[in-house]
Amino acid sequence: MIVIGYEMEDILRVVVGIVLGLLTIFRREMSCNREFHDEETVDDNNNDRNPSNAEEDSIPLECSKLETTHDELSKRKSIRRRKSSSSLPSLTSPRTSSVVEEVVKDQYDDPTEELLESAGLFLSGGPFLAVFIAVFDHLVAHKYVYALVIFESMRSLIASFRKEVSDDKVLVEHVQDGADESKMHPIKEVDEKENQYVYNVAWNAATEYFSSISAKLGDTPPSNQTTDSNNTYPSPTRSKSTGNLLQNLSDENSRTLLMEMIAMANRGSMDVTLLPCDAQILICSYLPPNDLLSFACTSKSGRKMLDDGCEIVDGPSTCRDTALLIWKALFRRDFAWILSDWNIGREALLRSMACYDNETIQEHGSLHHRKVIGHMMSIVMHTAEMWDEVEPFNTPFTGIISTPASMKEFYFLFSEVWINYTIAGCNTTEKCLIGLHGHVVDISNFVEDHPGSTETLLLQAGRDATVFFESMGHSRSARKLALGMTVVVNAQSIHWQYTDALYKERYTQSSPTCGLLRPSSKLLGANKNIPGFLIPLKRSRPRVQGGLHAIRSRLKAEQEAELQKAQRWIDVHLGSESLYGGIQVYYDPFCSCWRWWYMNLDFNPVFSESMD
Numbered sequence: 001m002i003v004i005g006y007e008m009e010d011i012l013r014v015v016v017g018i019v020l021g022l023l024t025i026f027r028r029e030m031s032c033n034r035e036f037h038d039e040e041t042v043d044d045n046n047n048d049r050n051p052s053n054a055e056e057d058s059i060p061l062e063c064s065k066l067e068t069t070h071d072e073l074s075k076r077k078s079i080r081r082r083k084s085s086s087s088l089p090s091l092t093s094p095r096t097s098s099v100v101e102e103v104v105k106d107q108y109d110d111p112t113e114e115l116l117e118s119a120g121l122f123l124s125g126g127p128f129l130a131v132f133i134a135v136f137d138h139l140v141a142h143k144y145v146y147a148l149v150i151f152e153s154m155r156s157l158i159a160s161f162r163k164e165v166s167d168d169k170v171l172v173e174h175v176q177d178g179a180d181e182s183k184m185h186p187i188k189e190v191d192e193k194e195n196q197y198v199y200n201v202a203w204n205a206a207t208e209y210f211s212s213i214s215a216k217l218g219d220t221p222p223s224n225q226t227t228d229s230n231n232t233y234p235s236p237t238r239s240k241s242t243g244n245l246l247q248n249l250s251d252e253n254s255r256t257l258l259m260e261m262i263a264m265a266n267r268g269s270m271d272v273t274l275l276p277c278d279a280q281i282l283i284c285s286y287l288p289p290n291d292l293l294s295f296a297c298t299s300k301s302g303r304k305m306l307d308d309g310c311e312i313v314d315g316p317s318t319c320r321d322t323a324l325l326i327w328k329a330l331f332r333r334d335f336a337w338i339l340s341d342w343n344i345g346r347e348a349l350l351r352s353m354a355c356y357d358n359e360t361i362q363e364h365g366s367l368h369h370r371k372v373i374g375h376m377m378s379i380v381m382h383t384a385e386m387w388d389e390v391e392p393f394n395t396p397f398t399g400i401i402s403t404p405a406s407m408k409e410f411y412f413l414f415s416e417v418w419i420n421y422t423i424a425g426c427n428t429t430e431k432c433l434i435g436l437h438g439h440v441v442d443i444s445n446f447v448e449d450h451p452g453s454t455e456t457l458l459l460q461a462g463r464d465a466t467v468f469f470e471s472m473g474h475s476r477s478a479r480k481l482a483l484g485m486t487v488v489v490n491a492q493s494i495h496w497q498y499t500d501a502l503y504k505e506r507y508t509q510s511s512p513t514c515g516l517l518r519p520s521s522k523l524l525g526a527n528k529n530i531p532g533f534l535i536p537l538k539r540s541r542p543r544v545q546g547g548l549h550a551i552r553s554r555l556k557a558e559q560e561a562e563l564q565k566a567q568r569w570i571d572v573h574l575g576s577e578s579l580y581g582g583i584q585v586y587y588d589p590f591c592s593c594w595r596w597w598y599m600n601l602d603f604n605p606v607f608s609e610s611m612d
């Protein structure tokens with residue numbers, strides 16, 4: 001209806017323009033004719049004039065006629081070819097009337113002059129001007145005015161859409177957190193009002209808490225500080241310079257929040273670890289992992305709050321538990337869904353579960369290790385059905401059980417290995433997935449049509465194939481194709497600068513987008529189709545995300561050693577003819593061990609533990 005209405009309006013505008021143009025032509029023609037009639041009327045008047053009154057009326061009549069003639073002449077003069085005014089007799093002279101009559105008569109007696117007069121009227125531009133204005137209005141002005149109006153309304157629409165997106169993000173995160181609906185609304189309201197829910201909700205809780213502590217402490221010096229001879233407290237000192245660090249924090253929100261936290265940590269009695277546990281978790285769960293790590297480097301209390309595996313955590317175990325819960329919240333926010341909701345990830349988890357033997361864990365693991373395992377399981381195995389699914393796999397694990405030292409370590413381990421861990425063995429024509437620039441692409445429906453042969457693709461599938469993909473120098477259209485088949489998007493590998501500045505500005509106002517996203521996520525919106533946003537436009541190095549250097553380099557070294565070990569084992573025990581392609585290795589973060597897989601000659605993936 002809108003389209004029809006719009007077209008009807010266009011047509012109406014053109015028709016009105018043309019009618020106006022025609023009317024102008026007609027009017028001008030009429031006015032030309034009227035002039036000629038007027039001449040006749042003058043004559044008629046002269047003829048009809050009563051001879052008896054001729055004498056008296058002559059002067060006034062002549063005067064009025066003179067005025068009329070003068071008007072007409074000046075009118076004609078303005079629209080006709082210009083005649084020199086000197087050719088007109090002086091209208092004030094005594095014989096004006098007859099002379100003027102003569103001049104006028106002369107002018108119209110000449111047929112050429114008359115023709116030119118009409119043509120001049122027609123070609124004077126008036127009618128064309130009207131038509132031109134109508135067309136111009138329709139084609140140009142109309143469009144620009146409408147474009148402006150549309151632009152404005154689009155802008156407000158986009159603004160409201162982005163607001164919704166950010167609101168939804170809060171909801172999504174809370175749904176993922178398993179929070180109940182009633183708890184979501186206060187956060188949403190704060191966001192709508194202040195547009196800074198992180199600061200408002202989390203920080204209000206924190207400052208309120210601290211004010212109450214300060215009030216309670218009164219003038220009592222903090223236990224770890226002594227008064228000097230003047231009975232004044234020594235001014236607190238910074239444990240580390242944070243100037244350079246703060247510049248590198250990922251967004252404005254993080255900067256503000258962390259600056260406050262650092263200021264508190266440096267304010268003697270204000271130990272950040274004194275924040276209520278839930279406030280700490282809430283604050284940290286809105287921050288990207290890299291900013292949290294930066295914060296942990298700034299002070300001892302920051303580290304205490306965030307490191308559940310570090311030696312300096314010597315206080316009550318609640319400190320350690322809070323750190324564990326913080327990283328658990330981050331893991332749930334960033335990764336958990338691919339293990340619980342994505343079929344491929346779920347299968348990988350079930351493979352890991354097959355290694356679990358609770359008794360061995362009880363024997364070998366420390367209390368904290370057992371807690372980490374318990375929490376990891378509680379995140380991903382959140383339904384009873386999932387535990388039932390695990391049951392048939394639950395055969396005792398023969399290898400040595402080693403669990404991640406901390407939840408923080410587990411988080412960063414998982415962020416490094418998740419691609420090869422989840423898609424291991426997915427290189428058949430029915431189920432074919434590859435890792436590409438940090439994302440996962442499902443090429444099951446494309447593998448048999450691949451211009452570079454099905455076999456090539458199958459050989460590289462089931463793991464990160466970015467290097468191979470790039471080494472073939474795939475075209476832009478191939479990259480576009482891959483984009484359409486992406487099933488898991490890694491927010492850490494996105495190049496946000498490809499989106500427009502407005503979106504980025506808006507984006508940086510809300511809490512950061514980290515971890516893994518579904519391609520349908522509202523956070524990506526239409527941006528995912530922007531060239532270069534998810535997958536580079538042209539041949540490039542693999543995109544890398546941030547992480548812990550110690551973990552990354554350890555994994556890299558271990559992977560190389562493991563590959564060599566696996567290759568040796570294959571050569572000795574199976575022979576390279578008994579498998580299709582080579583043997584692959586991946587790290588299982590749940591079992592904290594390396595595992596191998598290969599395709600047998602029936603084209604079925606075979607998994608095995610790492611063997612000596």
Ligand code: HEM
Pocket residue numbers: 434436441443450451452453456457460465468469472473474475476477478479481482
């Ligand atoms: C998302 C995954 C992939 C897609 C959508 C894809 C798509 C394509 C397309 C459209 C072509 C035709 C040439 C071009 O347009 O660049 C092509 C060629 C080729 N692809 Fe892929 N490809 C993918 C992954 C891979 C991988 C992982 C390999 C592994 C080595 C590979 C190896 C090749 C080879 C060897 C060619 C032939 C190149 C040539 O003839 O010059 N492709 N691919």
